[in-house]
Amino acid sequence: MALLVLVLVQTTWAQGDLTAQEIVTKADEKLKGESSIAVIKMTIVRPSWSREMTMKSWSKGNELSLITLQAPARDKGTAFLKRGKEIWNWQPTIDRSIKMPPSMMMQSWMGSDFTNDDLVKQSSMVTDYTQKILDKETIEGRQAYKIELIPKEDAAVVWGKILIWIDTAEFIQLKTEFYDEEDYLVNTMLGKDIKMLGGKLLPARLEVIPEDKEGNKTIVEYLSLDFDQPMKDEFFSIQNMKRAR
Numbered sequence: 001m002a003l004l005v006l007v008l009v010q011t012t013w014a015q016g017d018l019t020a021q022e023i024v025t026k027a028d029e030k031l032k033g034e035s036s037i038a039v040i041k042m043t044i045v046r047p048s049w050s051r052e053m054t055m056k057s058w059s060k061g062n063e064l065s066l067i068t069l070q071a072p073a074r075d076k077g078t079a080f081l082k083r084g085k086e087i088w089n090w091q092p093t094i095d096r097s098i099k100m101p102p103s104m105m106m107q108s109w110m111g112s113d114f115t116n117d118d119l120v121k122q123s124s125m126v127t128d129y130t131q132k133i134l135d136k137e138t139i140e141g142r143q144a145y146k147i148e149l150i151p152k153e154d155a156a157v158v159w160g161k162i163l164i165w166i167d168t169a170e171f172i173q174l175k176t177e178f179y180d181e182e183d184y185l186v187n188t189m190l191g192k193d194i195k196m197l198g199g200k201l202l203p204a205r206l207e208v209i210p211e212d213k214e215g216n217k218t219i220v221e222y223l224s225l226d227f228d229q230p231m232k233d234e235f236f237s238i239q240n241m242k243r244a245r
Contacts, residue, residue: 020131020147024164026171028126030200033227035060039070041223044112047215053110054223058244062126064236068244075110079241087116090241097238106158113187113208113218117158125162128155134163139174140192142167159186170201185211197225 018026036059044051053075059065065082069075077092087100105117129149137146149162160181165174176189187210191203206220235244 020133020145023133023145023166023171024131024147024149025126027164027166027173030171031173031202032059032062033198033200035229035231036198036225036227037229038225039223041221042110042112043219043221044110045215045217045219051111056245058231058235060231060233060236064233066236066241066244068241069110077242079244081236081238081241083236088238088241090238092242097241113210113213113216115158125149125164128152128157129162136168137165139165139167142169142172142174144168144174172202174203187211193221197222198227200227 036057038057040055040057042053042055044053052072053069054071055067055069057065057067063082063084067080069078077090079090081088081090081097087105088097089100090097100116106115108114109116109118129151132148132150133145134148135146137144144165144167147164147166149164151157151159151161159178160183161179163177163179165176166172167174172191172194174191177185178187178189180186187208190207190209191205192207193203193205194201195204196202197204202222202225204222207217208220209217234240
C-alpha cells in the first residue's frame with residue numbers, strides 16, 4: 001500500500017557515486033520485487049474513533065495488483081483490481097464490478113488517508129519525476145539521503161513536489177513528504193518497525209499523516225510479505241476479483 005517511488009540526474013553523490021535516480025530505483029525495487037503477496041492490517045485513526053481492516057494483496061510488476069478485504073465481516077470479499085492506470089471495484093453486496101471513473105480517483109480509499117489515485121500511481125516516483133540529492137540527514141538513528149522529486153512537465157501526477165529520505169546502507173524508505181503545486185505539505189508517510197520481511201529488511205509499519213487534519217492518520221502493518229512468487233497475468237482479472245482469497 002503502501003504504500004507508495006526517474007530521468008537520470010547528472011550530479012552524483014560524491015561519497016557513494018550513486019545518482020538520485022539509482023538510489024530511488026534501488027529503494028523502489030527493494031519494496032516491490034518481481035511480484036509480492038502480502039497480508040496487511042490497516043488502521044484508520046480519527047480523533048473520536050478508529051477502524052481496522054485486514055486485507056490480502058497480490059502484485060506483479062508495476063501494472064498489476066489485486067486487493068481483497070478479509071475483515072471486518074461487512075467488508076469481506078470487497079476487492080480492488082488495478083491493471084495499468086485503471087481500477088475496478090468488486091462489491092459482493094450488489095454482485096457487480098465497477099470501473100472507477102477519473103472523477104473518483106482523488107476520493108478516499110475505504111475511508112483512509114490514501115486515495116484511489118494512490119493505487120494507480122505507485123510507480124510514478126520512478127517514471128514521472130526528476131530527482132536531486134539535497135543532503136544527508138539522520139532519521140530515527142539511520143543515515144539517509146534526502147532526495148527532492150520534481151514532476152516532469154508532461155507527467156500526469158498529483159504532487160507538485162515530493163521529498164523522500166532513503167537509508168544510505170539498506171535503501172529503506174524512511175520518510176516521505178508530499179507537497180501540492182503551491183508547495184504546501186499535504187501528507188507525511190513514515191516507515192517504522194524495520195525488520196526482515198520476505199527476506200528483505202523493510203518497514204513493517206507505515207504511517208500516513210495528513211498535515212491539515214489534526215488527530216488523523218492511517219497505519220499500515222504488514223502481517224506477512226512474500227516476494228517473487230510465480231503469478232500469471234490472467235490472475236489479475238475482473239472475473240478473479242470475486243474468487244481470490
